[in-house]
Amino acid sequence: MTVTRFAPSPTGLLHLGHAYSARFAWQAARQAGGRFLLRIEDIDRGRCRPEFEAAIVEDLVWLGLDWDGPVRRQSDHFTDYRAALDRLIAEELIYPCFCTRKDIRREIEAIGGAPHGPDGALYPGTCRGLGAAERAERMEAGRAYALRLDMARAVARAGDLAWHDRGQGDIAAEPARFGDVVLARKDTPTSYHLAVTVDDADQGVTLVTRGADLFPSTHVHRLLQALLGLPTPDYHHHRLLGHDDGRRFAKRDQSLTLRGLREAGHAPAEILARLDDPSGGDR
16 A cells, blocks of 8 residues: 655745645555555754644645544654664664764864765764763763764665665665764754654655655665665655745745735635646746
């Protein structure tokens, strides 16, 4: 059975790009006689708001999109993410990093630069070689830290990996392009990469549909699936909607939020027709 999901973060109102992504996943499930799930990705407790979660539900219902089963909130599953993290720690694939952003910039400048990945300059591995005693001492002193994946060791452990993208075919995974990614922090027990990988497996998602901007992240997710013994779904990274000048839609574009369009008198049928317009709908 095809199982898809729409997984917005409640940090603002949904805009046309979100509507396109939600409908894309909904159609993929409904056309295959499958299930469409709604997940709220609210691990960022400082920016997420209950009023935005309520608005997400209201907007989807207004568009005529329904979902199967209860809404899953990531904030209810921190123990699941911690269990996955503990497994990686037990495999000696995680290390604590005590560097601030300023420390990282200074280190990169000192070594004359660093390779770049999809998210910018790669972490130079400053804390990777710290001994167990020094790590414990810094933690006991209350130092802030991030938990990073030792990418070289993880890639060696997992071996060659690939995934199937329904738009681009079979893709060889290249997670090393991201360097030692952060999977959790001292006060936040998970990151986006870890949480969505665990969630998709827990929910039985068989087809991940999401915007093309998240295509690079799939390299990391495929690696985590292998390390944690989780199934690998199919993927389909759809086009992004944006303005005529090439800018992507953003939550700050209040005139293009579904609430703003509804209050301006637009009907759901008009919005859906706009989403079907290959030009992207910024008219």
